[in-house]
Amino acid sequence: MPESSLPGGFINHVVRVGATVRRPASARTGFIGDLLKMFEASGWPGAPRYRGIDEEGREVLTYLDGHVAWEPQQPLAVYSDESLLRVTQLVREFHDLTAGTALAGSHEVVCHNDLAPKNTVYQPVGGALRPVAFIDWDLAAPGARIHDVAHVCWQYLGLGPSVGDASEAARRLRLIADSYELVNCRDLVSVILWWQDRCWRGIEAAADSGDLAMIRLRDAGVVTEVQEAYQWVSDQRVNLDRALR
Structure with a gap:
């Protein structure tokens, strides 16, 4: 073929x-x-x-047919509250499936570890695009529920300097935590910052060691982009934390 x-x-x-x-x-x-x-x-x-x-x-x-949201500009339905709620429900579903299994081992669940619109398949549901599946599971590993939930917050809300309204981002952060029914939501912002710090440092280290894919990411400005996102979350931390109380 x-x-x-x-x-x-x-x-x-x-x-x-x-x-x-x-x-x-x-x-x-x-x-x-x-x-x-x-x-x-x-x-x-x-x-x-x-x-x-x-x-x-x-x-x-x-092959999963549908719209994969990998380009910067996306239909509004991709960013809607309804789509965000469905993303969170899908995460909760596969977390609950893996909890207590041999694959999770001594950890809470198996995490995807790269949940983002670019790794999500959307299909028309009731006349609007809605998330139906996740792809690119190559980083999946045993971990804590909050790790994937924090990654969802970072990536699907686009937390960073491009956020126009920090109060709206805080509302949607709370929407994710409530929809998932996250127990330790007070730690959510800390884990978002952990992810961002881990991400840019990991790219830098791998690029310095000669990893061609990571060199391409660094050359494309991804390290700077993630550092700026980290700074934005740090600057907005009081407001974001307040939304989770």
Whole structure:
């Protein structure tokens, strides 16, 4: 079958072959395969299905049709409260599925660790685009619920200097915490800052060691962008924390 490159992949070269997606395998392919097979066995529709390794050593996943929000400008429905609530519900669903399993080990759940609009498939539901699934599970690992919830807050709210209304961001931050029913929501802003600090430092360190993908990210200005986002959250921390009390 012919292959066609899928847009949006900045780190891995991902292609579509018929009704499947092929992506480079890694040392974590076994874990990710087991995770996706568990989702399939449970009937959870929010992730692609794992179909093994092809003759070129690539992971084979089912292709999820829909709109992937990887470009900077998106339809308003992608950023709506309704879509945000559905994202949060999907996160809670797969967290609850993985809690107490061998894959989570001694941790609360298995986390996706890269939840963002660019890794979300949207489909028309009731006349508007709504999130239906997450893709790019290659960073999934055992972790704490709050880690994924904080990443959702950072990425789906676009927390950073481009936020026009900090009070609106604070309202939506509380919306996410309440929708998820997060127990330790007072720590949420601290974990958002932890993610941002970890992100830019990780890119820098990997780029300095010669990782070509991370060099491309740094050259594209991602380190500076994340540092500025970190500073914005730090400056707004009192207001954001207040919304979670």
